[in-house]
Amino acid sequence: xxxxxxxxxxxxxxxxxxxxxxxxxxxxxxxxxxxxxxxxxxxxxxxxxxxxxxxxxxxxxxxxxxxxxxxxxxxxxxxxxxxxxxxxxxxxxxxxxxxxxxxxxxxxxxxxxxxxxxxxxxxxxxxxxxxxxxxxxxxxxxxxxxxxxxxxxxxxxxxxxxxxxxxxxxxxxxxxxxxxxxxxxxxxxxxxxxxxxxxxxxxxxxxxxxxxxxxxxxxxxxxxxxxxxxxxxxxxxxxxxxxxxxxxxxxxxxxxxxxxxxxxxxxxxxxxxxxxxxxxxxxxxxxxxxxxxxxxxxxxxxxxxxxxxxxxxxxxxxxxxxxxxxxxxxxxxxxxxxxxxxxxxxxxxxxxxxxxxxxxxxxxxxxxxxxxxxxxxxxxxxxxxxxxxxxxxxxxxxxxxxxxxxxxxxxxxxxxxxxxxxxxxxxxxxxxxxxxxxxxxxxxxxxxxxxxxxxxxxxxxxxxxxxxxxxxxx
Amino acid sequence: xxxxxxxxxxxxxxxxxxxxxxxxxxxxxxxxxxxxxxxxxxxxxxxxxxxxxxxxxxxxxxxxxxxxxxxxxxxxxxxxxxxxxxxxxxxxxxxxxxxxxxxxxxxxxxxxxxxxxxxxxxxxxxxxxxxxxxxxxxxxxxxxxxxxxxxxxxxxxxxxxxxxxxxxxxxxxxxxxxxxxxxxxxxxxxxxxxxxxxxxxxxxxxxxxxxxxxxxxxxxxxxxxxxxxxxxxxxxxxxxxxxxxxxxxxxxxxxxxxxxxxxxxxxxxxxxxxxxxxxxxxxxxxxxxxxxxxxxxxxxxxxxxxxxxxxxxxxxxxxxxxxxxxxxxxxxxxxxxxxxxxxxxxxxxxxxxxxxxxxxxxxxxxxxxxxxxxxxxxxxxxxxxxxxxxxxxxxxxxxxxxxxxx
Ligand SMILES: Cc1cc2nc3c(=O)[nH]c(=O)nc-3n(C[C@H](O)[C@H](O)[C@H](O)COP(=O)(O)OP(=O)(O)OC[C@H]3O[C@@H](n4cnc5c(N)ncnc54)[C@H](O)[C@@H]3O)c2cc1C
Ligand SMILES: Cc1cc2nc3c(=O)[nH]c(=O)nc-3n(C[C@H](O)[C@H](O)[C@H](O)COP(=O)(O)OP(=O)(O)OC[C@H]3O[C@@H](n4cnc5c(N)ncnc54)[C@H](O)[C@@H]3O)c2cc1C
Numbered sequence: 119x120x121x122x123x124x125x126x127x128x129x130x131x132x133x134x135x136x137x138x139x140x141x142x143x144x145x146x147x148x149x150x151x152x153x154x155x156x157x158x159x160x161x162x163x164x165x166x167x168x169x170x171x172x173x174x175x176x177x178x179x180x181x182x183x184x185x186x187x188x189x190x191x192x193x194x195x196x197x198x199x200x201x202x203x204x205x206x207x208x209x210x211x212x213x214x215x216x217x218x219x220x221x222x223x224x225x226x227x228x229x230x231x232x233x234x235x236x237x238x239x240x241x242x243x244x245x246x247x248x249x250x251x252x253x254x255x256x257x258x259x260x261x262x263x264x265x266x267x268x269x270x271x272x273x274x275x276x277x278x279x280x281x282x283x284x285x286x287x288x289x290x291x292x293x294x295x296x297x298x299x300x301x302x303x304x305x306x307x308x309x310x311x312x313x314x315x316x317x318x319x320x321x322x323x324x325x326x327x328x329x330x331x332x333x334x335x336x337x338x339x340x341x342x343x344x345x346x347x348x349x350x351x352x353x354x355x356x357x358x359x360x361x362x363x364x365x366x367x368x369x370x371x372x373x374x375x376x377x378x379x380x381x382x383x384x385x386x387x388x389x390x391x392x393x394x395x396x397x398x399x400x401x402x403x404x405x406x407x408x409x410x411x412x413x414x415x416x417x418x419x420x421x422x423x424x425x426x427x428x429x430x431x432x433x434x435x436x437x438x439x440x441x442x443x444x445x446x447x448x449x450x451x452x453x454x455x456x457x458x459x460x461x462x463x464x465x466x467x468x469x470x471x472x473x474x475x476x477x478x479x480x481x482x483x484x485x486x487x488x489x490x491x492x493x494x495x496x497x498x499x500x501x502x503x504x505x506x507x508x509x510x511x512x513x514x515x516x517x518x519x520x521x522x523x524x525x526x527x528x529x530x531x532x533x534x535x536x537x538x539x540x541x542x543x544x545x546x547x548x549x550x551x552x553x554x555x556x557x558x559x560x561x562x563x564x565x566x567x568x569x570x571x572x573x574x575x576x577x578x579x580x581x582x583x584x585x586x587x588x589x590x591x592x
Numbered sequence: 593x594x595x596x597x598x599x600x601x602x603x604x605x606x607x608x609x610x611x612x613x614x615x616x617x618x619x620x621x622x623x624x625x626x627x628x629x630x631x632x633x634x635x636x637x638x639x640x641x642x643x644x645x646x647x648x649x650x651x652x653x654x655x656x657x658x659x660x661x662x663x664x665x666x667x668x669x670x671x672x673x674x675x676x677x678x679x680x681x682x683x684x685x686x687x688x689x690x691x692x693x694x695x696x697x698x699x700x701x702x703x704x705x706x707x708x709x710x711x712x713x714x715x716x717x718x719x720x721x722x723x724x725x726x727x728x729x730x731x732x733x734x735x736x737x738x739x740x741x742x743x744x745x746x747x748x749x750x751x752x753x754x755x756x757x758x759x760x761x762x763x764x765x766x767x768x769x770x771x772x773x774x775x776x777x778x779x780x781x782x783x784x785x786x787x788x789x790x791x792x793x794x795x796x797x798x799x800x801x802x803x804x805x806x807x808x809x810x811x812x813x814x815x816x817x818x819x820x821x822x823x824x825x826x827x828x829x830x831x832x833x834x835x836x837x838x839x840x841x842x843x844x845x846x847x848x849x850x851x852x853x854x855x856x857x858x859x860x861x862x863x864x865x866x867x868x869x870x871x872x873x874x875x876x877x878x879x880x881x882x883x884x885x886x887x888x889x890x891x892x893x894x895x896x897x898x899x900x901x902x903x904x905x906x907x908x909x910x911x912x913x914x915x916x917x918x919x920x921x922x923x924x925x926x927x928x929x930x931x932x933x934x935x936x937x938x939x940x941x942x943x944x945x946x947x948x949x950x951x952x953x954x955x956x957x958x959x960x961x962x963x964x965x966x967x968x969x970x971x972x973x974x975x976x977x978x979x980x981x982x983x984x985x986x987x988x989x990x991x992x993x994x995x996x997x998x
Binding site for chain 1: 626674676678686688689690691692693708709711712713714716718719720721722723724726727729730733734735737738739740741742743744765766767805809810811837838850
């Protein structure tokens, strides 16, 4: 069976989903393809969740421009899609005169790129911003426009809104062949005018399928460690050391969920999601030179993500030698920040090509509030929600106060796996890490999806959670 | 004098017994539990070994829970099931259920919220993040309540009682338990469980070993196990791999005190339990605590005694009784893992419960002029002494001491 599309987007990470949402403003037939069981299961799931201010990279680079622009656009998107995003501000710290000179360099670079309101803070002003900072720290470059975002929830907001505006989303659809105007997945074949390659770590592979051998993707792994809410009293801003050649260094990040994250490492050539003790020790040691009161006892969870680093160390965004095939590749850090600007850039490319009619829809739905969450509602709002839907009155996840209504809503929005529920609702992400609620969540999923419990998985194919039904197959 | 209710938060054995004891004092008692059926963790403990002391009969967990619930009902306790407590502020208990959010104005509150299991993250086991890593308690629920086998080839990390009991249970249900791995030189669970759950089934127990790696992208494919030195660091050259599809964690229980925190009750940072006085009152006036939320008990029978005391005292408090001020801090001489209570009055006999840090043979436990000899003391077993009022001769502090008498 063949289907005819205007645009097929490969990859439902932050890049693919932001592009889908932006393009859904226009009268186009669009498909968003994802090889995993759900969106946001790739790089966009495991990162630092920072919307950078954008003073880090050199003005000539594509990623620098798109980072600053992306940061700005998140302000607008927050209003439209009620994104989980907050401008908490960044501090890049210095110890002594030599370091402080480097701050001046980044201040100048940031100003040149148009990063708003940058300034260097010292002494009391600095301690007021960040009272727990180590005494050795003498100054910091302060960027109030930087923020933290929940990266996977943002992907889901984009995908959800894109679908409301007519984009068709195909999970469990791995692209296996690409040619001019044709995309073949394990499931079906798509005929399309444009192909957008936003396949993250697989972007080079997809390009090769189309016959393009212009770049390579090298993995660069980063481990991150999550600390208990108790640590949130220790930091107010995202805190950076001075950067190295390959990374922005080990950061201290106050997340939107009230936890604190430390990391990431930068391990070239590694593309697995394992965490290791030596790296943890190094991350902890580095963190303690910034905030000495952070201790290993606060650790609740760990994960690792892999940055897709392209040849040339920059984003590769643009048309190619294959007609209609557009690359959105090498989206390493700050890809999360840049995503909305990447989407704008893709629209600009399509406009420039001129062979696709880009008519804005009159019925485009731009403003969509988030579904209410028991955790963040006041008593009165919560009571009102319970009156409308009694499932709000049943807290399934006791640690994060996630109600049954939210779990059911997540399934109805497309979560088909336990990780999908977790990323959408936070159920199972708290202190007990799912020890209490996993079984109830599986029951609700089985009921909503109409499948037996033994078919439920953690994250899609080959990750079944239960081995055998003792009642029905003795 | 008030007829405001005594509100019991949590309907496990601690809550049920506290509720019954409060009702026996004539109090109007409301018991709030989030589940459909009271009983707490006991509902998933379908093995026997409960109630020998309390009911003079060997019962399964659910049988014990049923009896405790029936007694509570007979004494007039009002059950508010499928209701979660959101917070306690002063003595106002905020709850949520299918009817909405409401506040209960209580005369006294007893926190019986139980404990949670330590998860993988807190241990920092390196490796991948596949399906098939579960806490032993979750596996217990999956097998005993839901009727599902979580996996077929299983390695258990930690030799806590739940893990041991699950080793037997899973074997009986047809799974293969390849090993129980314990980082300490001695098992965490009770001796009888080692014999009945591992030895009888030929399941190997690796003491002073740990899991150093988890393999498998989507589902667990195997783990690496290594011997550890005295500092618990893996010893080079001792590691071996086991192919398995499941890793169960039975690595400790932590008192669940989110609600106590909302009340502003002081929590012992070492044990995560509430700090209580000899009447089991927390540092918040009129808010009491007992059961696993206070400190993790081995035996429900022992927990029952404590819970009955908490329930009775809460009822007395609600009826206007004023307790003698507890001004004498109980101080741990360092030999004990944790000690409850944290303060005594010196005006009445006080029950002091404790666990030793290291195994002891022929040791005496003393407070003031009181001393009691124990043939054996094990870190995995909670013990208690009842100290008469006149033994508290020092009114500034009561030091709990361990003296080796051998
Ligand atoms: C540790 C770490 C920390 C980071 N911190 C930050 C930060 O704080 N701020 C910031 O701005 N950026 C950060 N980044 C970078 C950011 O996470 C990435 O730039 C961004 O997530 C990349 O998004 P993407 O959509 O390109 O890739 P992905 O999210 O990986 O999306 C690509 C999708 O394509 C799918 N796919 C692949 N092959 C196929 C196929 N054949 N068929 C169908 N689908 C396919 C994948 O499954 C995946 O879902 C960090 C990265 C790492 C690793
Ligand atoms: C997973 C697990 C398995 C165990 N298995 C065994 C075993 O096999 N054998 C054994 O002897 N001991 C076992 N134990 C120890 C056992 O917990 C105790 O013996 C005893 O059941 C503890 O009683 P409790 O009433 O203090 O706590 P629980 O039995 O845990 O009861 C606490 C109750 O409080 C409710 N609650 C908590 N917070 C709230 C709130 N905010 N709002 C409303 N309700 C709330 C909970 O839902 C629960 O029903 C196990 C413990 C755990 C955690």
